[in-house]
Amino acid sequence: MTKFVVVEGRTLKQAMKIISAIVERYNTIPILSHAKITHRAEGLRITGTDLDIEAHIDLDVVDGGGGDWSVCIGVQALAGIARAAGVMDVRIERADNAMEARISVGDGAAFYELQILPEDDFPEIGGKQGDLIEMFTNGMLTATLDKVSGSISTEETRYYLNGVCWHITKQDRRFVATDGHRLSLCTYTPEGGEPASRIIPRKTVKIISNHLANQNLKIYDVDTGKLDIVAPGITIRTKLIDGTYPDYSRVLPSRHDFTLDLKRDEIIAAIDQATATGGQRGAAIKFSNQNGRAVIERRSGDFGNAKVKTSTPWPAGKVEPQPFAFNSRYLRDVAAGCQGAIEMRMTEPGAPFSIFDEDKTMTRVLMPMRA
Known part of the structure; x- marks a missing residue:
């Protein structure tokens, strides 16, 4: 009895995207670069693993035969065939008494013979x-x-x-x-x-x-x-x-003495402007007070100095906060992930800053750095 299965190319392609994301492209253990295809009465299952993560993906079959059987096929080859198949069906056939699989696309429009590895060698992450x-x-x-x-x-x-x-x-x-x-x-x-x-x-x-x-x-x-x-x-x-x-x-601040109200798009643009001359990725940018407004400064012996004004009022109170600095990349990433208006809350210099936005489920903390 011929051992074969026919699946839609599109569903195989989607399954192989997940398998390819798990299986490392280069492996010193050959079997780990393969996916295990298992044909059963319930349908087709594709399994891939890197020994830390394992995926089992069940696919509906168009046609199949040969009872219960398995075959281990190289992930890169199978994913490539699935991409090339497009909307056409893919037929996978397990050759008897030979370490190869035959794959055809559509009505024989393309045909492949691939070397396989013993399915008994395929590892699985145990556990119930x-x-x-x-x-x-x-x-x-x-x-x-x-x-x-x-x-x-x-x-x-x-x-x-x-x-x-x-x-x-x-x-x-x-x-x-x-x-x-x-x-x-x-x-x-x-x-x-x-x-x-x-x-x-x-x-x-x-x-x-x-x-x-x-x-x-x-x-x-x-x-x-x-x-x-x-x-x-x-x-x-x-x-x-x-x-x-x-x-x-x-490290979650228990109190806040000052609050800096930032506009998300403005602060992202200001960081981009302050770091526009290039240089070290994640260079320090300093916040300071200029005429009651927050300004961002970046100083570099190799790339010059930059100063960008913002519309953000500098916090007023009994004690004016001292200038502070952040890693520019970290602050930009945090601001980009915020929704709407941003509140940057601080205590004394050197302490962690709390950052809040309109998403009330979120708390963000950012450590300052030396300018």
Whole structure:
């Protein structure tokens, strides 16, 4: 009996986008550059893994036969064929007693013979799916992660910062990310639960954001140190970062002596103007008072000095705040993620600044730097 399956090129292409995002392009272990295709009575399942993240994607089949069978095909080759197929059907055939697969597109318009690897060598992340932790509807998970993911650290030495901390307390539920210079915290619901803290890796966050937007997602516990993120026809199993997330509440300012009211578009334009001459990415920009208005200055021995005036009133009070400075890239990224008017709240020089906008679920913290 011939072992074959026929699927729509478009659905295969969409599945391979997710698989390609998980599987590393270059691997020292050959099987990790392959996807496992499993034909069953229920349909077709495609699996890809990098040993930390694993995706199972179920596809409807146009036609199929040969009972239950599997084949491991190179991800880059299969993704390329799916892209080239367009709206045409793709037929995948498992050759008996040969380490090859035959793939045809449409009515034989294109034909491929590909080397395969033994399906028994394909690794899987073990674990039994446990209890449902939470369900996010209408793309809420992606939207919430996008609010904080810009603050994820890329510094490998503090590996526990290389992800988003999903923190459930008795009072609320929140996602938080920090790289030690900036912090983004989203309290997405005031309903608490059994206290727990899980660190979702940066790569997993990116896959959710890029490929599961606008989906209804269920998150399940899996043994120790893993999660299942489930969408219709898709299951992403991910290992969590094994470590203790720092007590970020210690850097949240408990009081604010001054408030600087900023206009989002104006402050972004002012940062761009102050750094227009080039030079170091993330150079320091200083805020100071000039005739009751906030001005932004950037000084560089190699690229000259720049001064940009804003319409923002300098805070008045019993004690006038001293000039302060930020990393220009960090401040611009924070401002770009804000909605509407921005409030920058400060205490004494050198202390963290709190930044708020019209999104009441968000708290942002930015560390100052020397100008």
